[in-house]
Structure formats: C-alpha cells, structure tokens
Amino acid sequence: MVRPCGRRALLFEVTSAAEVAAIVSAVRAAELAEVTELVPAARTVLVEVAPGAALDRVRDAVRTADPESGSSGTGTVHTIPVTYDGADLDLVARTAGISRDEVVELHSGAEYTVDFCGFAPGFGYLSGLPEPLRQPRLESSRTAVPAGSVGIADVYSCVYPRRSPGGWRLIGRAAVAPEVLFDPGAERPTLFTPGDRVRFEAR
Amino acid sequence: MTGGLLVLRSGPQALVTDRGRPGNAHLGVPPSGALDRPAYELGNRLVGNDDGAAGLELLGGGARLRARGNRVVAVTGAPAPVTVDGRPAASHTALHLPDGATLELGAPVGGLRVYLAVAGGLAVEAALGSRSTDLLSGLGPAPVTDDTELPVGPWSGTLPDAGPVPVSVPDTAVRLRVRLGPRDDWFTDPRAALAGPEWTVTADGNRIGIRLEGPPPERRPDTRDRELPSEGMVTGAVQAPPDGPPVVFLADHPTTGGYPVVAVVEPSDLAVLAQALPGTRVRFTVLG
Numbered sequence: 001m002v003r004p005c006g007r008r009a010l011l012f013e014v015t016s017a018a019e020v021a022a023i024v025s026a027v028r029a030a031e032l033a034e035v036t037e038l039v040p041a042a043r044t045v046l047v048e049v050a051p052g053a054a055l056d057r058v059r060d061a062v063r064t065a066d067p068e069s070g071s072s073g074t075g076t077v078h079t080i081p082v083t084y085d086g087a088d089l090d091l092v093a094r095t096a097g098i099s100r101d102e103v104v105e106l107h108s109g110a111e112y113t114v115d116f117c118g119f120a121p122g123f124g125y126l127s128g129l130p131e132p133l134r135q136p137r138l139e140s141s142r143t144a145v146p147a148g149s150v151g152i153a154d155v156y157s158c159v160y161p162r163r164s165p166g167g168w169r170l171i172g173r174a175a176v177a178p179e180v181l182f183d184p185g186a187e188r189p190t191l192f193t194p195g196d197r198v199r200f201e202a203r
Numbered sequence: 204m205t206g207g208l209l210v211l212r213s214g215p216q217a218l219v220t221d222r223g224r225p226g227n228a229h230l231g232v233p234p235s236g237a238l239d240r241p242a243y244e245l246g247n248r249l250v251g252n253d254d255g256a257a258g259l260e261l262l263g264g265g266a267r268l269r270a271r272g273n274r275v276v277a278v279t280g281a282p283a284p285v286t287v288d289g290r291p292a293a294s295h296t297a298l299h300l301p302d303g304a305t306l307e308l309g310a311p312v313g314g315l316r317v318y319l320a321v322a323g324g325l326a327v328e329a330a331l332g333s334r335s336t337d338l339l340s341g342l343g344p345a346p347v348t349d350d351t352e353l354p355v356g357p358w359s360g361t362l363p364d365a366g367p368v369p370v371s372v373p374d375t376a377v378r379l380r381v382r383l384g385p386r387d388d389w390f391t392d393p394r395a396a397l398a399g400p401e402w403t404v405t406a407d408g409n410r411i412g413i414r415l416e417g418p419p420p421e422r423r424p425d426t427r428d429r430e431l432p433s434e435g436m437v438t439g440a441v442q443a444p445p446d447g448p449p450v451v452f453l454a455d456h457p458t459t460g461g462y463p464v465v466a467v468v469e470p471s472d473l474a475v476l477a478q479a480l481p482g483t484r485v486r487f488t489v490l491g
Contacts (some may be wrong), residue, residue: 007467051470121231
C-alpha cells in the first residue's frame with residue numbers, strides 16, 4: 001500500500017521485513033538522483049525526494065521490488081564480543097523460564113539483521129531474536145543507559161551506540177570502543193546500516 | 204585573516220546552523236539545519252557567501268558579539284534592533300564591522316529566530332557534512348555559550364548589489380497548508396478535524412517540534428487501541444498522539460515515530476511556524 005506523505009515523500013506499507021528490504025534494494029538499485037532519504041522501518045519504507053522533484057520514478061522503482069530474490073542486505077557482517085552481565089539478565093532469564101547461561105547461549109547463538117535504525121543515531125533494530133527472548137520493554141525507562149549496552153525488547157535486540165535514556169532489557173555490554181559504535185567525524189559514522197548482519201560472541 | 208567572531212553574550216539560545224545533514228535518516232540522524240530556511244539563505248546571499256555557509260540561529264535575539272578582524276555580517280529573520288558600537292544599524296543588509304567593533308542584537312519585535320550570517324561562514328567542525336547543532340541527537344557543535352570565539356572561514360566573494368529586502372513581521376495568526384496522510388485513515392473525518400478548529404502554539408515548542416493546543420483529532424473506533432509500528436517521519440509531519448494535542452515536527456525531529464501522522468505541512472510553510480511565538484493562533488488549510 002502506498003501512502004502519501006506530504007509533497008515530497010511516499011510511505012510504502014508492507015506486511016513483512018523481507019518486503020521492506022526488497023523495496024530498499026529496488027530503490028537503491030534504481031540510483032535515482034532525486035531521492036534524498038530512504039528510511040526502512042518495521043513494516044514501512046519512507047522515500048523522500050528533493051524539493052521540486054517528482055515521485056513517479058520512485059513508484060516505478062518500488063514496483064520492481066522482489067522479496068523472493070533473497071539477495072537483500074549489504075553483505076556486511078559484524079561480530080561483536082559481549083560481556084553478558086546486564087542489569088536485567090536475571091529478569092530476562094526468569095521471564096523466559098531458563099537459566100542465565102541459556103539466555104547467553106540463545107542470544108549469542110543467533111544471527112541478526114539490522115532491519116532499520118531509529119531512536120538515536122546508529123541505534124539499530126536487530127531482528128532474529130530467539131523466541132524465549134522476545135520480551136516487553138521495562139515498565140519504566142532508565143534515564144541513562146551506558147554506550148555499548150546490549151538490550152532486548154519486543155522482537156529486536158540492540159546495542160546502544162551512545163549513552164541515552166532507554167527502556168530495553170539490558171543483558172550485557174559490547175566489548176568495543178564507543179567510537180566504533182558511533183563516530184560523527186567518520187565517513188561511516190555508525191557501525192550499523194540497515195541490511196547489515198550481526199553476530200554476538202560471548203566472552 | 205585570522206580571528207573570527209567573539210560571542211560576548213549568547214542570549215537565550217545561540218546555535219550554529221546551516222543546511223543540515225539530510226540523507227542520514229536511515230542511520231537515525233535527523234535532517235537538522237536552519238528552521239527559517241529563507242532567512243538563513245538570505246543572510247548568506249547578503250554577505251556574498253557560498254550556499255550552505257554556517258551562521259548563527261539566535262532564539263530570541265539578545266546576543267552581543269565582537270569582530271576579530273574586519274568582518275562583514277548580515278542580520279536576518281525575525282526583525283530585531285541592531286546596533287554597532289552602540290549606534291543603530293539595519294537588519295537585512297550587509298554590515299561592515301571593523302576589527303574590535305561590537306554588534307548587539309535586541310529581542311525581536313515579532314517572531315522568534317534571528318539569523319546572523321558572516322562573510323566566510325563559521326568554520327567550526329562539521330559532523331556528517333554539516334555544522335548545524337542538532338538538539339535531538341546532540342550532533343554538531345554544542346550550543347554557543349558566552350565568551351566563545353567562533354572561527355570564521357576565508358572569504359573571497361564579492362558583496363552583491365542588493366536592493367532593499369522586504370522584512371515581514373510575523374503575524375499573531377498564521378495559516379498552514381497541509382496534505383492529508385500518511386495515516387489520515389486512522390482518524391474520523393481528518394479534514395474537518397484539522398481545518399475546523401483554531402489551534403494555539405504552546406510554550407514548550409523547540410527545534411524538534413511545535414505542539415498545537417486544540418481538540419485532538421478523534422481516532423476511528425478500529426484504530427483506537429491499535430499500536431503503530433515505528434515508521435519514518437518527515438519534517439512537517441503532524442503527529443497525533445492518542446492522548447494529547449498534535450505536534451508538528453521541525454528539523455531536529457526523530458527519524459522514526461510510533462504515533463500516526465494525520466497530515467504533513469507544506470515545506471514552504473514551515474518557516475512561518477518556526478517563527479510563531481507561543482500563543483500564536485494557527486489554522487490549517489487542507490490541500491487536495
């Protein structure tokens with residue numbers, strides 16, 4: 001479904017993350033100079049064009065999107081060492097009805113995809129979370145979560161790129177320097193880009 | 204030329220600004236940049252700068268600066284009294300500041316945001332291709348504080364032969380054109396809900412968004428308890444939370460959000476909103 005979003009943008013709404021990824025790939029492949037923003041989210045892709053540009057070529061490009069092609073993604077794989085000692089590790093284990101060690105095994109045994117970024121620069125929503133770890137957010141958010149904290153909420157896992165408020169259940173800390181996660185001076189300012197794959201390694 | 208501009212007093216809020224850093228929303232980075240874009244662009248034209256040179260966005264005016272080296276500046280945006288070494292000077296035109304001269308800006312007589320362009324542009328460090336301060340994510344330079352020396356870049360331009368520039372005093376009532384969508388189908392008669400009431404700008408607005416006091420658009424029964432998965436947001440989006448007044452997103456808005464957007468304000472109408480004082484009455488015209 002195509003939804004209008006002001007004079008300069010369209011919001012494409014679909015029913016799966018695979019379709020989201022396929023639309024992003026199709027628009028990227030069309031190499032349209034007028035596209036200024038291409039923003040995947042959970043079930044939508046927002047495409048914005050430059051002032052004065054038409055949206056026709058964006059519509060045409062999205063029509064070519066093929067979720068079956070299976071070749072979506074950036075091809076980049078990140079392996080992130082994690083110390084699993086998060087403040088909510090016991091809560092997560094209790095909620096799942098398993099031991100702390102099993103939480104660690106499950107979380108570090110899965111492969112994740114950066115579905116989209118939002119909330120803060122470089123904050124990726126990583127899909128691929130094993131079922132027992134799919135748990136709600138904390139009832140009240142923390143006012144400050146340290147950079148590098150590894151959390152889970154809903155169907156996603158995350159790594160907080162910078163210190164910020166946050167309501168995700170924290171299970172560990174990424175053993176990487178903060179500037180690896182977010183460096184505004186770098187050419188690639190954020191570690192995660194939508195379409196990247198991520199693995200966590202217990203240490 | 205060495206030196207730059209010494210900010211003696213920064214006023215209520217002084218931020219470095221330029222055209223922002225669009226193109227990074229997929230990384231969670233807001234577009235940012237000058238809120239009253241025409242006023243910012245005019246300032247650069249008046250001092251002969253290249254497009255995109257960094258200047259200052261001064262909320263509520265009230266700043267005092269000293270030239271280090273000879274400088275050419277222009278004050279644009281909300282009309283505010285200007286003096287150079289205590290003598291009245293004009294806004295919306297190029298001003299020559301000899302080395303050591305003091306430029307003082309008073310509070311605007313209407314509107315909120317005063318812009319200062321300087322020939323050569325402010326040469327502070329850029330982040331993701333922009334020198335704009337982003338108040339949501341903390342990107343770009345920190346807000347300018349008293350006694351800060353701002354470096355100015357080299358300038359080899361020529362001053363344009365600018366005729367008089369019309370200055371418009373922002374009104375106490377503004378009309379914003381909107382286009383319905385993307386989530387207008389979540390609301391009962393969204394056209395009437397927007398075009399009917401008179402809205403009022405609340406006092407808690409900032410560069411992230413402006414809240415409008417008035418009757419919240421009523422949700423359709425089938426969407427009343429529904430949650431919207433986060434989706435991409437554009438500048439100008441009119442987001443309608445279930446339990447409060449709508450918010451119009453400005454340049455430092457979050458790149459994704461989980462409340463339905465009932466309509467989007469025309470980009471060319473956002474400068475007027477950015478200059479609207481708390482208490483300003485707002486009416487929507489629904490296009491198409």
